[in-house]
Amino acid sequence: MITLEQKLKIQAYLDGELSQSEAKKVEFLMASDQEAKQVFEELKCAADLLQNNEPEIKMPISRELFWNRIYNEIQKDEDESVSVFDYIRHLKYLLLNTKYLVPVAATIIALISIFLIKDFAKPIEDYLVSIETTSEEVGSYSFRVQSENMFVVWIYNKDKSDEKNIESDLIYDDDLFLQ
Amino acid sequence: MDVQNKYASLDDEALVRSAQKGNKNAFEELVARHRDKVYGRLMIMIKNENDALDLSQEVWIKAWKRLKQFHGDAAFCTWITRIAINVGVDHIRKQKRKKYESIEDHIEESGSIERLMPIEIVNPAQGLEREELRARIDKALEQLSPEHRSVVILHEFEGLEYKEIAKMLKCSMGTIMSRLFYARKKLAHLLAGLKKERLQ
Known part of the structure; x- marks a missing residue:
């Protein structure tokens, strides 16, 4: 009885997948062993049968219906694929086309101007900040005035301010140091 | 001569060239010519009519997207059948x-x-x-x-x-x-x- 490995070799021989020396060995086997020859015949018949009788299957829906399904999907994909690159491409076209050059340039300048004006038109912030210190006796406040390009720091005696309520009356003349 | 007849007289090579430039009518003719082959391959592979139909559609959409990669080294029919087989194999793998x-x-x-x-x-x-x-x-x-x-x-x-x-x-x-x-x-x-x- 021939082995599975030998059967697979016979099949490979049938399919033209063996080297010349291996093919010779299989030919010798088939010449000397009836079962090997029968395996070859069986595989060959099955292969011939399949190769010459491929089933022909027709699509069950009409040409128009099938194409509509494909067309709709393609169209949907194309609509979705409008990307940043398309915008860049359009912009490039607008810039390279002299007819559009002046209005496009004017629009860009206007947009940049709006951006810059918006940035400079921000309200100037003057603010008072209390600064924490580790000292139990001395406290401090800072005050920044953007328009005057000024930065002021008050250092005061905590004991004195506690007595006088610092919330309402922040600074005493004798505590004030300008830095 | 209506649009269908105009493209029906062209061979696959001419239709592919035209479709590669974005001509959907040319692509439609290619679909009409080879849809049974694609569907048949998928149907033999997966043995389910609805799945084979959906996958056929997927094959043709892929083909449209990749059409520019087709350089005519093999026949268009061979190329589209290979796509169909790959789609079918992927489907089988998923369904396993x-x-x-x-x-x-x-x-x-x-x-x-x-x-x-x-x-x-x-x-x-x-x-x-x-x-x-x-x-x-x-x-x-x-x-x-x-x-x-x-x-x-x-x-x-x-x-x-x-x-x-x-x-x-x-x-x-x-x-x-x-x-x-x-x-x-x-x-x-x-x-x-x-x-x-x-x-x-």
């Missing part, structure tokens, strides 16, 4: 059920039962009409697992070599040889059975 990964799969993969079957030499010329024979082959193919059917399709219908099939299905050449042997053996047995039924 757990039961196939366990004992049943092992039995089928090794083909242990079929290998023990007696040798059946089927004579295709004996008595059957061509259409009837094709229908019987189709029925016999249906009884193979999707993995074994894929190997048969790629080898017998597409004429691919073991190495190419192994690459496409991402498995070893030994597995391909084993699957093909098992599939042929089972088909020979099934077809011989059908012939005997007919003779009785």
